[in-house]
Amino acid sequence: MEFLVLPDCPDAAHVVVCSGGMRRLDHPGSGRPWVMGRWADSDLTIETVGDVSVVLLGCASVGAERLRCLIGRVRSVEDLDRLSGSLAGAFHLIGSIRGNTRVQGTVSTSHQVFHTQIDGVTVAADRPHTLARLVGAGIDEDVLALHLLSLRAPGNLAGRPLWRGVESLDVGEYLRVDPDGTGRVVRWWAPPAPEVSRDTGVKMVREALIHAVEARTSQANRVSADLSGGLDSTSLCFLTTQRTRDLLTTHYTPMDATNDDATWAERARTALPHARHVVFKPDESPEWYGDYTLGEGDLEGPYPVLRTRSTVEHLARQVSALGASRHLQGSGGDELFHPGPVWLHSLLRTRPLAALRLAHGARSLWRWTLPNTVRNLADQTTYPHWLNRCATRLTDSTWSPAAGWENVPHMPAWATGDAVSAARRLLVDAATTQPWSRLRIHHELLSMMRLNGHINRRTSQVTSRFGVSYEAPYIDDRVIEAVMAIRLEDRTSLTEYKPVLKQAMRGIVPDEILARRSKGDYSPHLYSGIRRHQQRILGELGPDSHLARLGLIDPDAVRRTLPSMHPDARTLAPADPTLACETWLRTVTALTDRRPA
Template sequence: MGETPSWFVTLPDCPCPPLLLRRLRQYARYGVAHPSGRPWLLGSWPADRMGLAWGDTARLAVAGTCAIGPAGLADRLRHVRGLADVETAVRDVPGSFHVAAAVDGCTYVRGSLSGERRVYWTTVDGFTVCADRARTLAWLTRARLDTAQLAARLVTPYLPYPLAGGAMWRGIHGLPPGQALRVEPDGACHTSTWWRPPDSELPLPEAASGLRTALREAVAVRVRPGEVLGADLSGGMDSTSLCFLAAEAGAKLVTATFHWGAPGNEDPLYARHASGRLPHLARLVLPPQSVPALFSGLRERHDAPDEPSAALRDRLQQRYIAGSMRAYGAVRRLTGHGGDHLVRPPDAYVHTLLRRAPLEGLRHAAALRAHRRWPLGATVRMLLDSRPYAAHLAGAAAMLRDGVGRGPVPEGWGPWPCLPPWASDEAFGMVEELLGAASGEPLAADRGRHAWLQQAQQAGRIAALITHETTAAGLPAHSPFCDDAVISACLAASPRETGGPWVYKPLLAAAMEGIVPERVLRRTTKDHCGQEWQLGMRLHRRELAAWAEESHLVAAGVVDAEPLRRALLSPGLLGGGAADLEFTLGAEEWLRDLAARPAPACLSRETPVPRTEPEGVPVEPTAR
C-alpha cells in the first residue's frame, strides 16, 4: 500500500480569497502563519520532510531531503535580515529540497536546481499562490488542460528549455529550475536567479575530488547507520557507486539486478563482482520470467503526476521490486538515475572547445563524428554555426516537420525536437507556435554548458516522476545524482577532459577510484531490454488495440488515429521509434488517469483532517 504524497502551498502576506482559503483548509493537515498571523504555509507532510524555523519577523522552511534539522535551520534563520539572505542561509547544505521564506511581509520560494523539486504558481483574483505540485493548483482553481502542452509532451528526446518546464494546465505557471519567485505584500510577483553555473573549468583530478565529496554527502544524508536501504545494482558505474557510498555510510543494502535476455548481457557479471565487495548485502537477481512483463497493468488507473510519464512500461516490475525490498526491511531506495545526464558533458561542448583550442576541438569533433556516425556536412555546419539561442529555437520550429533530429546528427544548443509520425497537423502547429514564442535566453552563454544544464533538468524531471511512482508503491526512490551540489560539481569539470568518446565517464571513474572496484570503473558497455520490450508489446497487443480505438489523445486532436493504431499493433516496424511510442503511451495513460481520478491523491476527500488557525508554528492535526 503506497503512502499519501506530501504537498504544500505558500501564500503571500495579504488577504486570501475566501473560497481558495476554505478549500485549502479543507485538505491541509498543517499550517504555519506569517509573522502578521495570516496563513503562509499550508499542506500535508511527514515531519521528517519539512524543516521549519521561525522568529519574530521571519519564517524559513526546507521541504524534502535536507542535511540540517530544525535546530540548525533556526540558527541559520538568525542571520536572515531580508530575502537576499535566504540563499546564504541554505548555501552548501547537502540534499534535495524546496526553500520557502517569509520575511517582513514578502515571501520567497524555489525548488531544486535539477527540477526534481518544482515550484508552480497561479493568480486568483490578483492573489498569487505557489505550490510544489501543478495538480494541486489545477484542482484548487479548476484550471483547464492546456492542449498545446499535451502536444508538446509527445516530443522526443525532450523539449528544449524553457518549454520543458511548462505546466499542463492553463493559467498555471512553472518556475524554471534555478529561478526563485518573490511575492510582495501587495501580491505582485517577480522571479530572480538564485543559482548560476560555475565559471571555472577544473582539471579532472580537482573536479573528481569535488564530485566525490558531493556524492558522498548526497548519499550520507539519506542513510542512517544500520538502516536497510534498497538500491539498484545494475552493474553499471552510476548505481554501483551509490551502493558503495551507502555501505560506506553504514547502510545495510538489499539490491536488485535485472538479468535481461539479450545475448552477451553483462550486467549480472559486473553486479556479482561488485556485490562480493559489499558488506551486509541481500541480493535480488531478476531474470525476465520472474517479474511481470513490460507494459503489464495497462487496465489499472493511477494517481496522475504533474505531467505524462513513460513509467507504464515497467510500473509493475518496479512495484514487484519495491515489495521484495520492503520484505527485507528497506525503508527507501537509491537509484542511479541522473548519472548518464550529469557525469559527462553532452557533445555540444565541442563547439566551444573548437573556438578555445582549435586543434584539440577538431580532434574531439572528428572522434565524436566517427563514434556517433554524424554526416560530414552536418558536422561542419554545427561547428561553424554561431546563431544565438533564439535563432536555434526558431530553426527547431521551422524544421520540426522535417524530422531532422531522427538521424545521427550533431546537436546545436541541444537535441533537435521531433514529433512522432502519428502526431496530428494540429499538434505540429501548436508545438511550432510554442517554440516560436519561447524565450530566447539560454541557460548559459556557452552552448555546451547550456546543453549540460538542460540535460540536468531533464534528469530532474524524470527523477520527480520516479519519486511519484515509487512513493505510490510504498518505497520512495532517491536520486542523489540530481542533488544541487552534485550538479554543481559535475558542471565545474572541464569538458575537454570529461567529454569525448575515448574513455567512458572519466569524471565519475576518477571520483570513485579506490571506492568502487576497478573492474566496474573500466566498464564501457551498457545492456538493454530490447527483447523484453518487444515481447511486452506483443503480449499486451489486445489492450493496446483498445487504447488505439478509444484514444484520448485522438479525442484531444493531437494524434491521428490510423497511424497510431498501426504503430501500436506493429511496433517491430518502428525501428528506432520506441521512445516515440513510449512518450505517446505515457501521455495517453496520463489522460486516462486524470479522467478516472480527477482529484489528486494528496487532496483526497477520504482523509480530511479538521485544523485550527496557523499561529506561527506547525499546527498539529486535531481529532476528527
C-alpha cells in the first residue's frame, strides 16, 4: 500500500499527476483528486454521506451500514474523533468534510502520516520519500546521526523523517488541511487513566484482541500467523482459529536445542488440528545477516531489523505461495503485558503502599542494590531534564535496569565526534518537549509501541511485494487503550508471567499452554550470523563506506571493536543500526543515480 492525500483546493491539482497503475479517489462534491496511490481492494473501506466521505486504508473491523451511520453524524473535522475512537483494527483514516481534509494514522505508527508543503499546499502521504521526491528534498545528516543510537532516539525524535522539509505526526495527532491548502497538526488522543480493576480490564483486553484479529480475518481468504511457541503469538493463533478455519501457522525452529519454544509450539499445534502447520528447520531457514539488500520500497530510512530481513522475505514467499494475504505476529505483547522497572516507579506515585510492599521482590528480580532501588524509585527527574541528561551521556555504554522515562540511548564506540555532537544537539533541542503521559510507565509504553509500530510498518513494506501484509494486533489503538486503563497494581506481577494476557485468554488458549513460565532465547542466531558474515560487515563499514565519507563513523574503531569478545548479546546491539544506516545510504545513492531527473 502506498498513497498520497491532496486537500480540496484548486491549487492542489497540479501537485502530482496520476500515473499508470495508480488508483484515485475524489473529494465529494468538488470532484477534485483526493487520494491517489496503490492498495488492494481488501485494504479499502470507503463510505460517503452527502458531502462527507471517509476512507479507511488498512484492516478495519466495521461494516458498511455502521460506517454510514457514524458518518451521518459527522458535521465537522472534529466529529471524526468519536468515529476514529470507536473503530477496531489498524488503518489510516482519511476524511473529506465540506472542503476540509483530515488524515491520521495509528498511535503506534504502524500506519503513519507524513506531510510537507508544495507551493503553499499541504500534502500528506504514508511514506516520507514519496513527498521527498515531489519537493526534491535531500537527506538531513544530523538526523542520520540519531539512527546510529543503539536503542533508538527517545520521544518524537525517533519518528523524525530523514528527509529535509518532511514532517511526521506525533502520538495522538492528526493533520487537518483547510480548503485553502493550509495545514495544521491537531492533538486528539491521550492515554486513558489507569483506573479499572483487573477483572474489568481483562474483559476489555479480551474484547479488543478479538476485534483486532477479526479486522485481519474479515477480508482475507487465508491468514497465516507466527506460532513461535511464545504466549503472545500462540494466543493470536487460537484467537484466529475462532474467526476462520483456514489458518496457516509458521514456526522457525531455533538452532539452540535448549530453547523450548519448539516444544511449546508443538503442543499448540496439537491443540489446533484444523489449521495447516508449516515448520522450517534451521537448515531450511535464511541465516541472520545472510542477505539484507534493500529495495526501492525501503527508502524511508534504515531498516530497523536488518539482521532478519532475509527471514522476512523467506516467510512472505512461503505463506504467499500457500495462499495467505495477511500474516499475524505477536510483537508488542512483551511491552504491554510484562513491563519493566518503570512500572514500580509509576506505581509508587499512584499506590505508594502497594509499591513499597513490592519493592523487596523487585530488588531481587532486577538485581538492584538498596541504594540503587532508592535512587530509581525516588527519581523525580522531569522529561526535559532527562533528555538533557541523555545528551550528556551518549558515549556512556553502561547497561543496567533503570526506571527512567525510556531506554537510555547510546552512541556506538565507533561514532565520530561529529556524529555524537549532531545527536547531542538534536537531543538538547528536543528537551523543550513534554512527555506523552505524566506516568513514566505510559510514556515508556507508548515509546515501545511506536518502535514496534515502526518495525511492523517497515516489515510490511517488504512483505507487501509478495502480496502479504504484516500484521501486529497487539499494537492496535484499542488494545493499547485497554491495557493502559488497568490499574497499575493489577497490570502485572512479580511472581506470574503476563497475568493479564493469561486471564484474557482463559477458555481460548488451553490451560496447559497458559501455564508456561519460560521464554526462548535467540542469541545463538545472532552470534552465528555475526561470526559467519563478520568480514563482509567489516568491509561494508570500512574506509570507503558512505558513513565514513560523511564523517559519522571511524572505520578503524569498527574493526577494533566488532570482532572483540561479546559475552552479552547486548554489546552487539550497536552494530545493527550502524549497518542499517550504511545499507540504506547505499540504496538511496544507487536508486537516485539510476532515476531520471
